[in-house]
Amino acid sequence: MINQGVVLVLDDDPTLGDLIVRALKMHDCECFSAVNSSSAINRLESHPNISTLLVDYSLNEDIDGIEFIAMALKIRKDLRCILMSGNLNALDGLMPHGVEMLSKPCRIDELVRILVKGEAV
Numbered sequence: 001m002i003n004q005g006v007v008l009v010l011d012d013d014p015t016l017g018d019l020i021v022r023a024l025k026m027h028d029c030e031c032f033s034a035v036n037s038s039s040a041i042n043r044l045e046s047h048p049n050i051s052t053l054l055v056d057y058s059l060n061e062d063i064d065g066i067e068f069i070a071m072a073l074k075i076r077k078d079l080r081c082i083l084m085s086g087n088l089n090a091l092d093g094l095m096p097h098g099v100e101m102l103s104k105p106c107r108i109d110e111l112v113r114i115l116v117k118g119e120a121v
Contacts, residue, residue, distance in 0.1 A: 005051030007031040007115065010040040010068060011084075012060045020054070023108040029115065037061055037068045044072055050079070052115065056104070057085035069099055082114065 007029055011017035017033040024031045032047065034040035037059065044050055053072055057065040069081045082100045102114060 005030075006047060006049045007052045007054055008040060008043055008047075008050045009033045009054045010035075010037070010059070010065070011056040012036065012058070013056075016056075020108075020111070024112070024115075027112050029112075037063055037071070040068065041071065041075070044075060050076075052080040052082065054082050054084065054102075054111075057083055066099075 007024060009017050009020050009024075009031060011020070011033070012035055014033075014035050017035060021031050021033045030049075032043050032050070034043055040053075040055075044053075053069065055065040055068055059065060059068065063071075065083050065085070069083065072079060073081070080100070081098070082102050084102045084104045084106075086104045100114075102111070
C-alpha cells in the first residue's frame, strides 16, 4: 500500500499513463493521469492533495519534463518530483535540485518501492 499522498502521472502516451495509473491503484495509490502539460497544471491546481509528480521527460510539446517540473514547482514548492526517462545519462547535470530520476522502462514493483520508500536514483 502506498501512503505517499496523491500521485499525478504526466505522460504523453495515454496508454502508458493509464497503465501506470491502473497499476498504482492496484496498490491502493490514489492517482490521476494527464497527457499534456496544460491538463497536468489544471489537475495540480484543482487537487491540492497531489503530493507527487511522476513525469516523462519526452513530451510531445514545446516543453520537456524538466521544464514542466519547473513550472509545477512554481505553483507548489512542496511537490515530490520524479522524472522518467529511457536515457538518464543524457540528463546528467540537467536535473534541478531535489528532482528524482527513474529509468524507463521500469517494473511496477520498482515504481511502488520508489513511491513508498523514496528510493529513486
